[in-house]
Amino acid sequence: MFKINENYLKLPGSYLFSTIAKKVSAYTEANPGSDIIRLGIGDVTQPLAPAVISAMHKAVDEMSDAATFHGYAPDLGYAFLRDAIAAHDYKARGCEISSDEIFVSDGAKSDSANIQEIFGQENRIAVCDPVYPVYVDSNVMSGRTGEYHPETETWSNVIYMPCTMENHFVPEFPKETPDLIYLCLPNNPTGTTITKPKLQEWVDYANKIGAVIIYDAAYEAYISEPDVAHSIYECEGARTCAIELKSFSKNAGFTGVRLGYTVVPKDLACGEVSLHDLWARRHGTKFNGAPYIVQKAGEAVYSKEGKQQLKEQVAYYMKNASAIKAGLQDAGYTVFGGVNAPYIWLKTPQGMTSWAFFDYLLEQANVVGTPGSGFGPSGEGYFRLTAFGSYENTLRALERIKKL
Secondary structure (H helix, E strand, O other): OOOOOHHHHHOOOOOHHHHHHHHHHHHHHHOOOOOOEEOOOOOOOOOOOHHHHHHHHHHHHHHOOOOOOOOOOOOOOOHHHHHHHHHHHHHHHOOOOOHHHEEEEOOHHHHHHHHHHHOOOOOOEEEEEOOOOHHHHHHHHOOOOOOEEOOOOEEOOEEEEEOOHHHOOOOOOOOOOOOEEEEEOOOOOOOOOOOHHHHHHHHHHHHHHOOEEEEEOOOHHHOOOOOOOOOHHHOOOHHHOEEEEEEOHHHHOHHHOOOEEEEOOOOOEEOOEEHHHHHHHHHHHOOOOOOHHHHHHHHHHOOHHHHHHHHHHHHHHHHHHHHHHHHHHHOOOOEEEOOOOOEEEEEOHHHOOHHHHHHHHHHHHOEEOEEHHHHOHHHOOEEEEEOOOOHHHHHHHHHHHHOO
16 A cells, blocks of 8 residues: 655644635635735736746747747756856856856746755754745655654754844854755845855855755845845855755746746765766756746846846835835834845734734734744744835835734
């Protein structure tokens, strides 16, 4: 008789955003006609840039002609996209990353969950707390996290690096020695980041202890401060200790198109075993690449027109972030983030739990956000709002919150 992977049974409850969706659905069913403003899930709302749309239309036309038709994409992704990524995201920033070290995929979420497959089950992971739940959940499914303690909402074999108001939401080196270190910078959900010299310290630390940093840079396009690195490969020695995950979802609005990539340098190895070769083998076997049409859209992101159009979109969302932050501060909330990321991290009022504040906002203001406790135990008592709505809805939501 077949057996299941019992590690899946260890996962507590449902996925954070699925729980939110169910709560909102139940509320709207009980309160038909409610005007819900969603500042919760990090989905973009602005349409794709004209340069991207033009490239997709052209690619569709190519698919209708036998002479220009494309079937399966190459395992690593098309060279035209990987070359553009290498030139604009890395060489332009002084990073030594070649196009054959770039693996194109259907999104950073997939790769952030799948990358752990090339590592042994005995490895211990270290995560910022709070942080994007996919990192821990995917390791739970692989049997790497030990047992779950519901009273503390922690896993016995996970090393947590608390990011709190006391340490300015910046992780400190863990007291225990990890094998895999997940860093998301700018951070989701807190919206905070660290300077390039501080990131260099993490690279030096990882090389010293023989750990690998899995670096999620999905929000690098929103960085506004000059002393913050856009890539971990801007740091010396990162090629021997870091894997970087990137996404077109938030910088180019590809949440409904799906495109991302992962960088695994050829210098990264475990003894004589190349992690680049392992990921290439995994990538080829469990193909999760993006179609030709989508990759041509990705190439257009790096065109002169595409860059300008996407710069305007990022500015639009950051205008929302500034409005949310200023509005909440005026209303007396303690607020963080919103400078290098499209996320606002606020302290819940009057000692409310994260989920109690979620219910309060939904019921009293018809505004949806994300409970901080869903990102880890240190997120309790905090709440995330995103800047991905329309500017008009953002202002409307703020007015509702101010009246509470």
